Amino acid sequence: MLALAATEAGEFRQTVSLQTVDIPTDPPDFLLVQVAWSDLNPVDLQKLHSRTTDFPFVSGFSGSGIVQETSDEVAFPVGASVCFLLDPTKKSGSYAQYCRVDRRAAALVPPQITLKEAASIPLAGCTAYESLRKLGLLTESTTSVQTLLIVGGAGGVGSWATRIARAWHPNLEIICTSDTSRDWCLANGASRCIPHVLQELPGGPHGSVDAILCLTEPTPTLMNAMSEVIRPYGSICLVVAGPSIRSLNLDFVFFKSVTVYTETVFSCFRTQFSHSQPSKMMAQILNWMSTGRICAPLSPCLDEIDADWTKATVPNGILERLHSGHVQGKLVMRIGDSSVAGNVHDTDFVDAR
Structure with a gap:
């Protein structure tokens, strides 16, 4: 062939x-x-x-x-x-x-x-699906998530996640980050689009978003920014497993009681489809x-x-x-x-x- x-x-x-x-x-x-x-x-x-x-x-x-x-x-x-x-x-x-x-x-x-x-669908669509499920957005019951931040929302997984989340939750506030693709993110269903640096979002002890789907390298700078804007008892799903994943500072997980998930759709092969x-x-x-x-x-x-x-x-x-x-x-x-x-x-x- x-x-x-x-x-x-x-x-x-x-x-x-x-x-x-x-x-x-x-x-x-x-x-x-x-x-x-x-x-x-x-x-x-x-x-x-x-x-x-x-x-x-x-x-x-x-x-x-x-x-x-x-x-x-x-x-x-x-x-x-x-x-x-x-x-x-x-x-x-x-x-x-x-x-x-x-x-x-x-x-x-x-x-x-x-x-x-x-x-x-199979790689990007399923990655988006599993990530949203982990963040509590694909449950039949009412979700406590009112604001979803998608870091890197213009790519394949981000576009799928925005469309799926919007279809499930018409009133959900979906904030996508992109420096160049604002119109595309809004067309997918985002409520608004902001730069990657996250400076437009209020931070501090109370934060401003309930859930974060991170689709870019979780560098120390980005992790620090996400730790500021996540609300107490919120959740974060990390999809990109680059070099930064080896040295994450997760102090905020303790102090804000945040749940951090990781996601790779390929885990189904490693676990013989026992969970995915x-x-x-x-x-x-x-x-x-x-x-x-x-x-x-x-x-x-x-x-x-x-x-x-x-x-x-x-x-x-x-x-x-x-x-x-x-x-x-x-x-x-x-x-x-x-x-x-x-x-x-x-x-x-x-x-x-």
Whole structure:
């Protein structure tokens, strides 16, 4: 099969190219999915730097496509449209024509939803879903959270979180931070948008926000700012596990009785799905989309650039846009036959095995 694969560690511009690799065969009881769209996330490029062995390596950890082989014809029949999340420890990702998918990390895509839209759900959508649940915003009972601060609200997870939180809580005050994407955040449902430094929010012993979803590196400066604005007995969810996570100053957790959560949707693979069920989260988000409750926050830049994987590594291409770190909403990349990748009903893929 064809794949955008890296032959060694390093920058994608020097290491990634379209090449022929083996179709993944293990585990044999997994679904074999022909990929239509791959989700794009910053971790895709980070993995290219950190990997030291087992090349060629195919990045990409979620997407959508058509089931080609199955061990469960009832739940996932051949020809079914699915979206999926992949184990980040494996060498074969979604930047390829085929991938092996654990059924516990896949969901059927309803006919109302395109594969392009569905590809944006498994990683960013599920991360947003789990984070909001931990912060007490996805409960059937009345939440005590009146004000939600999303630090880094313009990206994929932030856009999903804003839309989901707004759909659940029409009267919730949602404050997003972004230095350049105010209009995008407001269009997603934010009540207002402020700079990243958080100086506009009242701080001190009483704080001003009930919950914080932090989607950027929790540097000492940012942690200090969040400790000021969080209210007593509030909650914070940290999603980015960069170098700063090793030396967090959590004094305020004690003095304000704040609960701090961490979130990575990939924990489902490490815990054998004992606590996290990505298939159920995907199905829930797909249901909301099919009923018109929310829509996928696809990046507006997809209207300006060629999202086909054959053009991914060209100057100003889609991987360059991902590498810039300044993307509104979700980036997705079209894989394989472009004539069917946008049509959920047409499963007549060109077989390039």
